[in-house]
Amino acid sequence: MKKIIFVVVGIIGLLGLFLFRMVFTDDAKEFYYVRIDNGKIEKQESRGGVIDFTGGMAYGYRLKGYNENGEEKELYLGSERVLKDRAVLKVGVVPIRGVVEWEEVELEEVPEMVRGRL
Numbered sequence: 001m002k003k004i005i006f007v008v009v010g011i012i013g014l015l016g017l018f019l020f021r022m023v024f025t026d027d028a029k030e031f032y033y034v035r036i037d038n039g040k041i042e043k044q045e046s047r048g049g050v051i052d053f054t055g056g057m058a059y060g061y062r063l064k065g066y067n068e069n070g071e072e073k074e075l076y077l078g079s080e081r082v083l084k085d086r087a088v089l090k091v092g093v094v095p096i097r098g099v100v101e102w103e104e105v106e107l108e109e110v111p112e113m114v115r116g117r118l
Contacts, residue, residue: 029092029100032065032073033110035118038085044078059083065091070113075099088118 042060057078065075077091077099088110092101107115 029094030067032067032075032091032093033105033114033118034061034063034065034075034077034089034091036061036083036085036087036089037063038082041082065093066114066117068111068114070117072117077102 040061040063042062044058044060057080059079059082061077061079061083063075063077065073067073073093075091075093075098077089083089084104087104088107089102090105090109091099094100107118110118
């Protein structure tokens with residue numbers, strides 16, 4: 001019986017470690033490229049309360065992003081300011097948390113496979 005409990009606790013511990021790594025570290029980060037479209041901007045309104053699901057950001061964008069293999073993914077990007085229209089961004093995306101970082105890049109820095117889709 002003790003052996004079974006030890007195995008179950010070990011499995012739960014490994015699962016917890018895996019989930020912690022996915023949620024709180026950027027090891028599983030994947031990069032996508034997006035083009036800003038200010039026609040798709042959403043003004044965020046704080047609803048008060050303890051948890052702010054907008055991340056405290058004043059503006060939000062729902063955009064299609066493409067990874068270096070050309071695979072498409074719908075992304076939500078929050079910002080404190082209105083971003084430059086038609087700018088190309090490289091965004092880091094982590095499972096569960098979503099977009100965790102972004103930077104503006106030149107179109108020439110975008111992989112050839114993705115460039116035509118933006």
